[in-house]
Amino acid sequence: MLASIRSVRARTGTHLRTYASSSIGSKPHQVEMTTLTNGLRVVTDSTPGHFSALGAYVDAGSRFEDPDRPGLSHICDRMAWKSTEQSSGTEMLENLSKLGGNYMCAAQRESMIYQASVFNKDVTKMIDVIAQTVRSPKFTDQEIAETLQTAQYEVSELAYKHEMLLPEVLHSAAYNKNTLGLPLFCPAERIPLISKQDLVNYHGKFFQPQNVVVAMVGVPHSQAVSLATNHFGDWKNTSATKPDLGQVTYTGGEISLPYQAPIYSNLPELYHMQIGFETTGLLNEDLYALATLQKLLGGGSSFSAGGPGKGMFSRLYTRVLNQYAFVENCMAFNHSYVDSGLFGITISCSPNAAHVMSQIICFELSKLLEKDPKNGGLTDSEVQRAKNQLISALLMNVESRLAKLEDLGRQIQCQGKVTSTDYMIQKIEQISVNDLRKVAEKVLTGKVITKGISSGIPSVVMQGDREAFGDVEYILRHYGLGKFDGPTLEKPREIDSKGHPKRKWF
Numbered sequence: 001m002l003a004s005i006r007s008v009r010a011r012t013g014t015h016l017r018t019y020a021s022s023s024i025g026s027k028p029h030q031v032e033m034t035t036l037t038n039g040l041r042v043v044t045d046s047t048p049g050h051f052s053a054l055g056a057y058v059d060a061g062s063r064f065e066d067p068d069r070p071g072l073s074h075i076c077d078r079m080a081w082k083s084t085e086q087s088s089g090t091e092m093l094e095n096l097s098k099l100g101g102n103y104m105c106a107a108q109r110e111s112m113i114y115q116a117s118v119f120n121k122d123v124t125k126m127i128d129v130i131a132q133t134v135r136s137p138k139f140t141d142q143e144i145a146e147t148l149q150t151a152q153y154e155v156s157e158l159a160y161k162h163e164m165l166l167p168e169v170l171h172s173a174a175y176n177k178n179t180l181g182l183p184l185f186c187p188a189e190r191i192p193l194i195s196k197q198d199l200v201n202y203h204g205k206f207f208q209p210q211n212v213v214v215a216m217v218g219v220p221h222s223q224a225v226s227l228a229t230n231h232f233g234d235w236k237n238t239s240a241t242k243p244d245l246g247q248v249t250y251t252g253g254e255i256s257l258p259y260q261a262p263i264y265s266n267l268p269e270l271y272h273m274q275i276g277f278e279t280t281g282l283l284n285e286d287l288y289a290l291a292t293l294q295k296l297l298g299g300g301s302s303f304s305a306g307g308p309g310k311g312m313f314s315r316l317y318t319r320v321l322n323q324y325a326f327v328e329n330c331m332a333f334n335h336s337y338v339d340s341g342l343f344g345i346t347i348s349c350s351p352n353a354a355h356v357m358s359q360i361i362c363f364e365l366s367k368l369l370e371k372d373p374k375n376g377g378l379t380d381s382e383v384q385r386a387k388n389q390l391i392s393a394l395l396m397n398v399e400s401r402l403a404k405l406e407d408l409g410r411q412i413q414c415q416g417k418v419t420s421t422d423y424m425i426q427k428i429e430q431i432s433v434n435d436l437r438k439v440a441e442k443v444l445t446g447k448v449i450t451k452g453i454s455s456g457i458p459s460v461v462m463q464g465d466r467e468a469f470g471d472v473e474y475i476l477r478h479y480g481l482g483k484f485d486g487p488t489l490e491k492p493r494e495i496d497s498k499g500h501p502k503r504k505w506f
Helices: 072-078 089-098 120-135 141-158 162-174 196-206 221-232 286-297 315-321 351-366 380-399 401-415 421-429 433-445 472-478
Strands: 015-020 029-035 041-045 051-058 103-107 112-119 212-217 253-257 271-279 299-301 327-336 341-349 458-463
Touching: 029 221, 041 221, 041 401, 051 120, 051 401, 072 103, 072 112, 072 141, 072 196, 089 120, 103 120, 112 120, 112 401, 120 212, 120 221, 141 162, 141 196, 162 253, 162 271, 162 327, 162 341, 162 458, 212 221, 212 401, 271 327, 271 351, 271 433, 286 315, 286 327, 286 341, 286 380, 286 421, 286 433, 299 315, 315 327, 315 351, 327 351, 341 351, 351 433, 351 472, 380 401, 380 421, 380 433, 458 472
Parallel strands: 041 212, 253 458
Antiparallel strands: 015 029, 029 041, 051 112, 051 212, 103 112, 271 341, 271 458, 299 327, 327 341
């Protein structure tokens, strides 16, 4: 879901109260937040129902790691729900299975997420399990060895999963060796080097009460505060500081990966490409326009069951997937973080179409800048359709308790308050065609320089024979995208396997 626009920190001992309505015409329900004396924040949405969702959100993740020693977030994620100081790994799994087995942990770039959904009567038992996992993991030698083996397998499989691999590589190109560019998956060469002490140090550094938000949906606030006090109230701070987000340095650039044959013979052979540009992130007004542009471009795979409600009338469906048989999938993406983000298009094609992949992406992005609808510029009807789709998706997400829970916890993490769904809808409805064009120009060309955003430097990642993709920089320049140093390119250059222009003897 969309995050809000201003950063407001909750102070120790304060009590925040706001209202947000989950659906139009429904009675508003109360969202409340209390900060315990040790700094841990408790936020609730007390909407009643047959199930409750609860979770803990920790200010940790790959962006906080040492650039020379990455991968600990990934390993710590896989060590969740195992032995603790109070329970063995077997007892933990038995308890979770009795509670319904609907639980998860995820390491993200800016957060570690632990969450679950249970019957209302089991909330007390589930918060106890979450508290044990967050506060007192045991990190036994056997479980560490098993987890490292699992991580080794996951990393080896990553090369065959372009939908997971390419965004990782794109981030490393966009933020070279800093913050958001640090790997979300532990590098293969790092796995044998990770020790128990590394995990203990990582946990001790980031898992502090002032770095944790406990969120609950379907639980009365007074009950939630009582449960949090019982399970987290005696948690002592060994450090009074919060993790430093660090200085995001957007570098942009190009990374080319060798062709990877599909793991199964019945899958198509494909080349892949992603082109992205830096955005201003979650806490900026542009968030609403970028989310609308993503819906407007839309896209998906060459086969999709369903009708217009799935975005079959989006630009990338009607103008790319429905037009070119060699395109397997084409989709817009919008990765948003607290202080930066990436907006662009990903495409997968047959190898014989590699030379036109960058042209397809750049043509579609360039039309976002066009003023005349007759020449492919944005129209009022498609913008309204995209806004309606975005609002519909927003309201559908609110109906899911786990989605609502994560939105609640992450909003408190990012900005210290909760922005109502009604406010988000109001901001989306106010967006005009001109607003979208201005934001697109800012992001895609760098002609409008804003604090916190680079000057339109593209980030490009390719998987396949590099020479076959051709001169991507020339294509970007030709369509008026990006901002480059050096003289104008009169014609495409021949590119070698490393992505460099070939030198000629004469």
